[in-house]
Amino acid sequence: MKYFGVYNPMSGVIIREIKSEDKEIFLCAMQSSQALHHPWVKAPVTPDEFDEYFSRYQKPNQKSYLLFSANNLAGVFNISEIVRGYFQNAYLGFYAVEAHAGKGYMSKGLKLILTRIFKEMGLHRLEANIQPENNRSIWLVKKNGFRYEGFSPRYLRVNDVWQGHEHWAMTYEDFIKDNNDVLEKDHIDIVAYNTEWPLLAKIEMAKLRASFPANSVIDLQHVGSTAIPGMAAKPIIDIQIAARSLEEMKIIAVPILQKLGYEYWEDNPDSERMFFVKGMPPYGNGRTHHVHIVETSSRHWKGKILFRDYLLSHSEAAEKYQQLKIKLAREHKYNREQYTDAKSEFINQILKLAQN
Structure with a gap:
């Protein structure tokens, strides 16, 4: 099965937008990863939840990208609330897949996402909101150049509880700061x-x-x-x-x-x-x-x-x-x-x- 999308031959991973025919592999991956996700996020794990999720990310201001390595679903990146005009901003969420966690795929995939966000979509800012105890997710965004911008109590509702979140963000300037022409x-x-x-x-x-x-x-x-x-x-x-x-x-x-x-x-x-x-x-x-x-x-x-x-x-x-x-x-x-x-x-x- 071929997966057409953004590919980095050096990293061996690919990202592409989610399709309706991904339902089976998506649900299988999310169901097997519930222990990894809890209590930080709740990914869709039932057919109805997938349908609602898929419908939401077909809207023009929402994008869902699947991350593959060797044709295996390794993770999911969600880009939500894309705002144009003066703000040029979006929000980042992600789910790793248990069977492929800890192998560096999410970091490689995030680099592709950042290229898509800043070079292809032309946005200026991307923000990830993460619970302070979620060390793996904080490490992922920090390693890839996001900066800490503060904390808000009772910020997002997760598993029916309002949780405080740290705000981690990257701007276009952060993304290009190590480019040769900038240096x-x-x-x-x-x-x-x-x-x-x-x-x-x-x-x-x-x-x-x-x-x-x-x-x-x-x-x-x-x-x-x-x-x-x-x-x-x-x-x-x-x-x-x-x-x-x-x-x-x-x-x-x-x-x-x-x-x-x-x-x-x-x-x-x-x-x-x-x-x-x-x-x-x-x-x-x-x-x-x-x-x-x-x-x-x-x-x-x-x-x-x-x-x-x-x-x-x-x-x-x-x-x-x-x-x-x-x-x-x-x-x-x-x-x-x-x-x-x-x-x-x-x-x-x-x-x-x-x-x-």
């Missing part, structure tokens, strides 16, 4: 010193201090090359925030800074720092600000201030650093990680001098 837009440029940088930093620090709860922020400092008068630099204002507690900040900082236009680097491997970027493509036209949140006891807080202050008082070292940055920006224009790594030896040398 190339986030390139490194070193520009001449701008006398407005100190004022821009002062304005932004005032906004930041006003946005956080009282006593959660101990200090704010303008750091990095834009804090050194006369130095050519990437046109990005770096602001370091000393927090009373990094654990507290992990709870409150993300929504606060999102309102100010920042994106959070959730995959940052450095456990001593939270890092936020404003203006980074595709969320903006170019980086304008970085925010680093640390505790005062961290090496980051002391190190960035020591480095800045040493260059402020040692013009020869500042000139060497400027020339190094210009050279490295030419060599690593499209690779920020290599650019940063290549500066580390010089920075460490300066920190040793500053500490003596």
